[in-house]
Amino acid sequence: MNIFVCVKQVPDTETKVQPNGDGTFIETNSIKWIMNPYDEFAVEQALLVKAANAGSTVTVVRVGGVKDTEALRTAMAMGADEAILVEAEDNLDSYSIAKALKGAIDKSGKSADLILCGKQAIDDDCLQVPQILATMMELPSVSVIVGFEQDGDKVTVKREIEGGALEIYELNKPCILATNKGINTPRYASLPGIMKAKRKPMQQLSLGDVGVTADDRRVVYSDFQLPPEKPAGKKFDAMDEADQQKVVEEVVGLLRTEAKVI
């Protein structure tokens, strides 16, 4: 089986995000990058499927900046066989990313039997690349999956819906699945894995190589800002019994008119 996993590299969750100079993105100079946590589930699932289907290969594909390649290296250290990196700015929009991923998969010369993605990226939270990719590739897809079973060409997946209920889907391969937390426990990359990853092939392509042009952009970012700082909490002094009635009324009034919570 040819298994592809789309991985995004996102800022570490502890990053203090700052807008960049012209407001088109965040400042990325001193960011520590990690693999998008939801994509870790996708990589793990791919490795489990590979283990169950002798002769399979796992190719990880990423679109983004090439200065740091943390996410792809981690995926290969976990056990993926090869990587494709499509060089692009880190603030590309979902449509262009999906088109680049499709272009990279097409160009790999392997016909994909299974494409796995994380259900969302924790940086821009767009939640749409897997669906756009599925539409472009004309493949069936299910997102937010928490269970996976395979029987020949048939795949049965569990999808989590609001309230914790599950939907069960049956699909035929090839298909695109987007993983959620709970589907598996991603393995750690081992030290031998890290050393082996160094010798695994990583192919680098440009957006032009995969057929993406500036015209493909559907969204242009222009004004990244930090959220307004929360105003300091209000303190009320009701130590003196004589004031208490008045203070309580004042607090209740503010909760109604200002905070609008009661």
Added chain:
Amino acid sequence: MNFALTAEQIEMYNMAKKFSEKEMIPYASEFDQNSTFPINQIKKAWELGFVNTCIPVEYGGNGLSLVDAVTVGEALSYGCMGMHTSIMCNDLALTPIVVGGSEEQKERFLRPFTESPLLASFCLTEPGNGSDAAGIQTTIKDKGDHWVLSGEKMWITNAGHADWFVVYCSIDPKLKHKGISAVVVSKDFEGIEIGKKEHKLGQNCSDTRSIRFNNVKVPKENMLGGPGEGWKIAMKTLDHSRPLVSSIALGGSQRALDLSVEYAKERKQFSVPLSKHQAIQFMIAEMKMKVEASRLLIQKAAWLADQGEQNTTIASTAKAFAADSCMQITTDAVQIYGGYGYSKEYPVEKLMRDAKLIQIYEGTSQIQRLVIAREVLGK
């Protein structure tokens, strides 16, 4: 000159740090208070290649350099110095085989450690001989077709869980270091008596015991080098193991620094965060100075060993500096936390207790100074 870690080393560090945050930190306090041996952590660490970093590729190891190993070591000790003492113990015990064993012995003893998570203990210290290791009283007698080992060892890490013991003994205690020999002993050999678990100040999850060898029959082919070769093997082992043990101190120091910074920014006294008081700023700056200097010394000691160069003095310098710094830094962390630092509800008092051991084992801070002074002043 290049101070940068390689991309792989950074990745190893990040991965080990993730392991220590997910698998060690959440259990550290409970394991400390209940003296629970971290067997699951050791097994998981073994699967990821963190254990037995000293075993060469030829015998199934991962072929890590010592710089790789101290980089991983810092990240693991960040999670828990006590757990890491027990994780690293195999490196202390197996390095004598790596530096002093024959091809046949390396194959026979080292490879099984790469095939399953076995444990080994390093048995040098005795009740009456600690710093003065050449005064070993445990004897080994030649009985023709086998050896007989007798004596008592003290403060042996992982002794209650070890499958193998590397034991330093003497063919004749009067010969001092010239008589010292090293043998590899299975826990299944007859006549081994393992003592009760010691109750310690810190590093409580790590198992420490005495061991008595009552006329234990040891096969001839289990001696490393020949009779009297043990001292040389022990000294070479220390050159390798001291940078590793120093990385335990460094991990603890970095953790204490991070926790101090976090707390100092949060806690307000006199209407401003503690971090706005210059007295606190200076304490934190001092911590940072010591952390950075410790790391450079440890990396240099490890790098020299990787180049095949003599690193004894710098390894002792790294060990004394990193251990003493860790004691100071963790003590200051408790100070910055104030009353809360003194409570077991907060993580810093444990760091302070754990730190103390690093000034004692693998050569006390005084013994390191002895080594350094001897080199600087001449014998």
